[in-house]
Amino acid sequence: xxxxxxxxxxxxxxxxxxxxxxxxxxxxxxxxVLSFQDVRGGLVFPMKGLSTxxxxxxxxxxxxxxxxxxxxxxxxxxxxVTVLTVVVSFLAGLAFxxxxxxxxxxxxxxxxxxxxxxLVLGIGVGLLxxxxxWDPSWYTSALGAQLSWTLPFGVxxxxxxxxxxxxxxxEASRDLGATPLQTxxxxxxxxxxPGLIAVALFGFTLSYDEFARTLQTAxxxxxxxxxxxxxxxxxxxxxxYALGTVTTIVSFAAIGVAIGSIVWLQKRRARGATP
Amino acid sequence: MTGQxxxxxxxxxxxxxxSFMAVDGVNLKIPDGAYCCFLGPSGxxxxxxxxxxxxHEDPTDGEILIGGENVVGLxxxxxxxxxxxxxxxxxxxxxxxxxxxxALRVRGQSPAERYRGADxxxxxxxxxxxxxxxxxxxxxxxxxxxALARAAITQPRVLLLDEPLSALDEQLRxxxxxxxxxxxxxxxxxxxxxxxxxxxxxALADLVVVMEKGRIKQSGTARDVYAMPNDRYVxxxxxxxxxxxxxxxxxxxxxxHIVSRDMRGIAVPMANHARPGAAVAVAVRRDDVELFRPGAxxxxxxxxxxxxxxxxxxxQGYFVKVMLDLAEGGEFVAYLPxxxxxxxxxxxxxxxxxxxxxDYARLLA
Numbered sequence: 231x232x233x234x235x236x237x238x239x240x241x242x243x244x245x246x247x248x249x250x251x252x253x254x255x256x257x258x259x260x261x262x263v264l265s266f267q268d269v270r271g272g273l274v275f276p277m278k279g280l281s282t283x284x285x286x287x288x289x290x291x292x293x294x295x296x297x298x299x300x301x302x303x304x305x306x307x308x309x310x311v312t313v314l315t316v317v318v319s320f321l322a323g324l325a326f327x328x329x330x331x332x333x334x335x336x337x338x339x340x341x342x343x344x345x346x347x348x349l350v351l352g353i354g355v356g357l358l359x360x361x362x363x364w365d366p367s368w369y370t371s372a373l374g375a376q377l378s379w380t381l382p383f384g385v386x387x388x389x390x391x392x393x394x395x396x397x398x399x400x401e402a403s404r405d406l407g408a409t410p411l412q413t414x415x416x417x418x419x420x421x422x423x424p425g426l427i428a429v430a431l432f433g434f435t436l437s438y439d440e441f442a443r444t445l446q447t448a449x450x451x452x453x454x455x456x457x458x459x460x461x462x463x464x465x466x467x468x469x470x471y472a473l474g475t476v477t478t479i480v481s482f483a484a485i486g487v488a489i490g491s492i493v494w495l496q497k498r499r500a501r502g503a504t505p
Numbered sequence: 506m507t508g509q510x511x512x513x514x515x516x517x518x519x520x521x522x523x524s525f526m527a528v529d530g531v532n533l534k535i536p537d538g539a540y541c542c543f544l545g546p547s548g549x550x551x552x553x554x555x556x557x558x559x560x561h562e563d564p565t566d567g568e569i570l571i572g573g574e575n576v577v578g579l580x581x582x583x584x585x586x587x588x589x590x591x592x593x594x595x596x597x598x599x600x601x602x603x604x605x606x607x608a609l610r611v612r613g614q615s616p617a618e619r620y621r622g623a624d625x626x627x628x629x630x631x632x633x634x635x636x637x638x639x640x641x642x643x644x645x646x647x648x649x650x651x652a653l654a655r656a657a658i659t660q661p662r663v664l665l666l667d668e669p670l671s672a673l674d675e676q677l678r679x680x681x682x683x684x685x686x687x688x689x690x691x692x693x694x695x696x697x698x699x700x701x702x703x704x705x706x707x708a709l710a711d712l713v714v715v716m717e718k719g720r721i722k723q724s725g726t727a728r729d730v731y732a733m734p735n736d737r738y739v740x741x742x743x744x745x746x747x748x749x750x751x752x753x754x755x756x757x758x759x760x761x762h763i764v765s766r767d768m769r770g771i772a773v774p775m776a777n778h779a780r781p782g783a784a785v786a787v788a789v790r791r792d793d794v795e796l797f798r799p800g801a802x803x804x805x806x807x808x809x810x811x812x813x814x815x816x817x818x819x820x821q822g823y824f825v826k827v828m829l830d831l832a833e834g835g836e837f838v839a840y841l842p843x844x845x846x847x848x849x850x851x852x853x854x855x856x857x858x859x860x861x862x863x864d865y866a867r868l869l870a
Contacts, residue, residue, distance in 0.1 A: 398594035401561055406608035406659060407582040416611070420598045499598055499639060 262478070265471035273466060284472040297473060300457035303368050305480075307453060308437040310369070311376050315433030316426055319384030323392045324418075326385075344382035348442030351378060356446040366449040375443035380436045384429045391425030424492045431488040435481060509572035509585070510662035510695035511537040512558065517567035519553050519719075527553045528564070529719035535697065535712060537572075537662075540689050542706035543699045545716035546742070551699045552667055554716075558697065559588045559665045571663060587656035588665040592672045593648050595640035601651050602627065602636040608659045622658060630654045630688075645673045646681055653688060664689075666698045670705060682709060703743050707731055715739050736870045737786045746788045747837045748869070753783045761868060763787055768831070771809045776868040786869040793865045794839035796827065796851060797858040810860035813837060815851050827851065829859055 264271070268279030288297055326333065343351070355375045359366045366372070399421065403413040419426070441455040448456055454477060461470055512535040519528040528550040535541045543551035556562040558569060560581040568575050576584045596604050602623050603610075609619035627633045630650050640648060649669065656664055669685065670678045686709055689696045700706055706713050707727035714724040715738075723735045734740035740748050751765035760772040761779040773787050797804050804810045813829035816836075820826075825846040829837040839859060851857055 396594060398590045398592075399596060402588070402590055402594040402596070402655075403607070403611075405559065405561070405581045405586075405588045406611065406655070407580075408607075408611040412611045416607070417596060421596070423598075 258474075258478070261471045261474045265468055265475045267468050271468040273468065273470075284467065284469040285476070287467070288469045288472045288476070296452070297454075297457060300452050300454045301477075303451060304438055304454035307368055307373060307376070308434045310373060311380055311437035312430050312433040314377060315380045315384040316430050318381055319388040319429050320419075320422070320426060322385045323388030323422075326389065327392060327397070340382045340385060343378040346378075348379065348440075349445065351375060352443040352446040355443070359447075366447050368444075368448045368451055368453055371447040371449065372444045372453065375447045376437050376440050379440060379443055380433045383432050383436060387429050387432055388425065391422060391428070395422065423495055427488050427492050427495075431485060434484050438481065438484070439477070509537065511535065511572060512663065512695065512697070513568075513570040513573075514554070514558075515568040515570070517554070517557065517564045517569060519550070519557060519562065520565050526719045528557070530567070531719075531721055533714060533721060533724060535695060538693055538695055539711045540686065540696045540709055541698065541712040541714065542710035543697065543714050543716060544701065544703060544706040544742075546701055549716040550719040551714075551716050555588075555665050555667055555697060555699050558663070559586050560584050561588070582659070584663075585659075585661050586663045586665055587659050587661035589649075589652045589656050589667065589669055591667040591669075593640075593652035595648060595651055595655070597640055600637050600639055601632055601643070604640065604651055605632075605654045605658055607655065626654045626658050646677050649673070649681055650684075653685075657688075657692060661694060663695045663697065664692070666696065668699055668701070670700070670702070678705070685709065707743070715742060717742075732790070733867065734788060734869065737788075740786075740788045740869060745791055747791060747794070749787045749789065749831075749837075751785060751787065753779050753781050753785055755781055760863070761785075768811055771811065771866075772863050773809075773866045773868050774864055776870075778870060779868055788867045788869050789861050790865065791838045792824075792840045793861045794837075794841075794859050795861065796839060796841065796849075797860055798849075799856060799858050802858075804858060804860045807862060807864075808860040809863045809866065810858040811837075813857060813859050815853050815855045815857060817853060818851070829857070 260275075264273070264275070264277060265284055266280055266282065267277055267284065268281040269283050270278040271284065272278065326337070352375050355371050356366055359371050364370070395418075399417055400413055403417045404410075408416065439455050440453075441459065444453050444456055445459075452460065458470070458473060458477075461473070512533075514531050514533045517528055517531045518526060520526050531550075531554060543554060545551045553562065557564050558571075560576070560579060560583075564577060569577055571584055571586070581588070596607065599607065602620065605626055606619040606623035609622050614622070624633070624636075627636055630653060632647070632650055632654060635643065635647060635651075640651065643651065649672075652669075666685070670681055673681055682705060685696070685698070698706075698709065707730070710727055712724060713727050713730045715722045715730060717738055723730055723739045725733075730739065731743055731745060734743060734746065737748055740746040749763075749765070749768070749771075751763040751768060751771075754762045754764045754770060756762070756775060756779055759775055761775050762770045763773055763785060764770045771787070779785060795808075797810065799812065811831065813831050815827060816830040817828040818825060819828070821840075823843055824840045825843055827839045827841060827846075829839065831837050837859060
């Protein structure tokens, strides 16, 4: 290829790709930029000044709503969802390696809850709680509604992870005298660790910005996405954008932690586990 | 450590679905300290037998005795067997040293204790300088040594090897084959080795067991199985034999006279089952065949000959492989010593007499 003229299709496709990337990240980038205006700032360009005024405003002004509380709840909810998703997906991944009675039914039920419209599912969960006379809250009804979304994702990721797991490893472990629990602890979990971290990442990010299922199930105290949505209805300052910037940073931090821990695991292995 | 590794299979059957018999009534005795090879095409049940001896599968019926005691239902550790898996199944997240120390670790030995054991074992199989490598950083041959060491550290009385050389390339395979045999002699324990490669089995084994469709077709020393196959299947599977089909025309106590549609009668040493009219197969070793030119040479009276056309000639180095086309369409091959071939070469299309010492042919069941 070197020295040859590139065909015209290269330029067409390259332009298309650049436009695609702009369309994908442009809007988000605008929000991040506009959140750094000073006190004169508005919701649209042009940018007025440069400061972190709206970030301070976000956490001090009462009229913007209960951002700190919502953020707190979202993080806690995401943490609970992550733990449950990892545990259930791991066990389901182990179970689905062989056929069992009703396995196809369980599988399709799972896919069903993945494709069911989230808003409708959320309303349904809300109605059910109402019917049973229970108060909906973020740690009961919203937790359940979110798990209906994160569990199938987690299990599907686990299927992909398990497909590269060699059963002979388990047999070798048994052959060498390990009990089933020792095999899980010393062989299965360490080998699957990167996959489990990926499942955790999925669980966390899916829960952290889940909106449709949570809207009707969070009860009287909002999670962060629901809070942001309600802010868009009554807040007309760049503090809304500042919130967008902060939540994005948290998401990236979660991804960074996940990737970092996978890299750390691999480094530790490459070094050798023994001193 | 030794003396307990004799194995006896008594009426062992295995079926997964109740109708298809993966292993169908196998009886076999393997003496302590023997190197035994199970040989057969894929799906013949050889790996299933290995896994049943290892305790990774239970027989549907029959008994498995190791050192005289029935081990069906016991865990591998209780049987004192160890298995080397196909492509080794080394734990990818553990170093060589930790892989080898694994069996000691699950027994609750302290790190100092188990590393002492693992280091001694690594010394023995020359892995010390690779102690801190991960399996992915090892060559195929090194991985095999780790797998052997990991299995041997449990001090088994029987080591079970599932296609141990199939993951290696040709040259390494021959080298590692010798290493396996050396290890077996060092450890002095019974080795059971499953393979579909004939050369591997006859080069290594004290006892070769040829299998087909869940049954044992023949078991014996490598020489027995190679030079004296019981039946057509064994002769063709082990190779090195030409198999001719025909019908017994007459018998005279010493020789049976065999004819077929395209073959005028040939004489074959008598066997018990030869009755006039019976359909039989005759085995003639490829290295027993000599070629004569019709008319020019005279075939000695002690030899039997058939006429054939040369179909192809392959130079193999120390011998030349001449493929002959018998009229009935069967393939007939002669392995001629290189010097002998070039003293009187033949080319494709020549009509020749393929002859062999009459007493060297064998009637097959």
